[in-house]
Amino acid sequence: METSRDDFIIAIRSAFLKKGTQQRFSLLSLIFFSIIFLILGSLNFKVINYVKIGINEIVYRSSFIVSGPENFIIDNYLVVKNHLNLYKINEKNKSELENLKAKDLLNEYIILENKRLKNIIDDYVIKSDTIIAKVLSDKGSPFLKSIIINKGSKHGIDLGMVVMDKEYLVGNTVEVNYLSSRVLLLSDLNSKIPVIIEPNEIFSILSGTGKKNGVIQYSKKYEDIKDDSIIYTSGSGNLFKAGIPIGRMVFNLLSEEKKVEFFSDFSQLRFVSITSFIKDETK
Amino acid sequence: MIDLKKKNIIRQILSSMPLILLFISVLNNYDFNYLGLKYFSFNFSYILIFFYSLKRSESLGYIYIFIAGLFNDVVLGTPIGLSSLMFLILCVAAAYLRNITLRPNLIKDGIFFLVTILFINSLLFVALNFIFNYELDYFNQIINITFTFLLYFLFSNLFDYFENYLVGSINAR
Numbered sequence: 001m002e003t004s005r006d007d008f009i010i011a012i013r014s015a016f017l018k019k020g021t022q023q024r025f026s027l028l029s030l031i032f033f034s035i036i037f038l039i040l041g042s043l044n045f046k047v048i049n050y051v052k053i054g055i056n057e058i059v060y061r062s063s064f065i066v067s068g069p070e071n072f073i074i075d076n077y078l079v080v081k082n083h084l085n086l087y088k089i090n091e092k093n094k095s096e097l098e099n100l101k102a103k104d105l106l107n108e109y110i111i112l113e114n115k116r117l118k119n120i121i122d123d124y125v126i127k128s129d130t131i132i133a134k135v136l137s138d139k140g141s142p143f144l145k146s147i148i149i150n151k152g153s154k155h156g157i158d159l160g161m162v163v164m165d166k167e168y169l170v171g172n173t174v175e176v177n178y179l180s181s182r183v184l185l186l187s188d189l190n191s192k193i194p195v196i197i198e199p200n201e202i203f204s205i206l207s208g209t210g211k212k213n214g215v216i217q218y219s220k221k222y223e224d225i226k227d228d229s230i231i232y233t234s235g236s237g238n239l240f241k242a243g244i245p246i247g248r249m250v251f252n253l254l255s256e257e258k259k260v261e262f263f264s265d266f267s268q269l270r271f272v273s274i275t276s277f278i279k280d281e282t283k
Numbered sequence: 284m285i286d287l288k289k290k291n292i293i294r295q296i297l298s299s300m301p302l303i304l305l306f307i308s309v310l311n312n313y314d315f316n317y318l319g320l321k322y323f324s325f326n327f328s329y330i331l332i333f334f335y336s337l338k339r340s341e342s343l344g345y346i347y348i349f350i351a352g353l354f355n356d357v358v359l360g361t362p363i364g365l366s367s368l369m370f371l372i373l374c375v376a377a378a379y380l381r382n383i384t385l386r387p388n389l390i391k392d393g394i395f396f397l398v399t400i401l402f403i404n405s406l407l408f409v410a411l412n413f414i415f416n417y418e419l420d421y422f423n424q425i426i427n428i429t430f431t432f433l434l435y436f437l438f439s440n441l442f443d444y445f446e447n448y449l450v451g452s453i454n455a456r
Contacts, residue, residue, distance in 0.1 A: 007383070014378070027374055030348075033367075034349065034371060035368065037363055042415070055354070059354050059358060062354075067311055
């Protein structure tokens, strides 16, 4: 019994402390380093933050290079797929274009009227300069739904700026480095934004699910939400400008959950625009 | 002379292959750990680190594993140092198994690997859920552990084949 316990201790000690032929550090010292990183990182220790920013810059660029071949294959696959569907898409586009032309005229009038009314109630916001950024990495982490973009504080990016794909909301910046930033997507579990559901003007909170879709939470008029309703930002809390389109409601017969399908496909983002909305003080 | 140089370069590349694979798996966008499929995901890095720490500890330096862990944390957005810690615990388990093993057996290695990843994932779950307030899906973790365990046998044979027939044949020449 004594001998087997001794053997166990010897094996464990050797595992922790013995350095192999190619090893410069023992496992114990590296484990010690990791724990120090973890503790100091959670305490927001300055040195660790600088190390983190340095690693971020290296990793984001390297990740973009390493993912090059894979992105090349995916892009080509999409190009071929698009070519095969070209005729069908063209027919669909033609009919949609006719509809949109008619709606556009009406929209223009509504936009002008809306501007005028918002000016009256002192709620008119204007867009800051839009920065276009390339998506460096969109690793589908199970812990964090985010993308890395190639613009940072050097280019005028700030924390909490609005990130959009064309006219659709994608998320906001949550980490800004010198040359790169991380954008928290709307699909992330921790993303919760105030929205309005039209028609019926239902105010609610849109929450990410960690998957491709989002869900509607905390609404008093939960039953009034209809299938295919459109979700816009409500502008509450001054987080986002009101009226940015986000997605549409998709009902599932098998579940009670009110799912939201985002207009933008977060897995296909290549370029995004970053902007912030500020109140118009020029009046 | 040129032939010898060329052979040396190939030998260098082949012997560094585990390290290259580890860094690619950590930095690449396409992650086996999160394929977007509901009932399939596995942790390739765990398999690679455990196998090479157990069978050929000289191929993967601990310091590289530590750095790969830091990179993994940055890419995944988890607290920095956490993946390094998990990777190194995996190395400790592999080193312990190597020390107590007289006659290597794939089944026993596999079972020991299962126990280790169960421990590591429990630790990860506790750390992320209770200390750092990340939300984790318990069911996904179970799926991930199961497939990581099952695929260990497949990758173990593949790595064995790679080491014996490709790296071995170059070294023998």
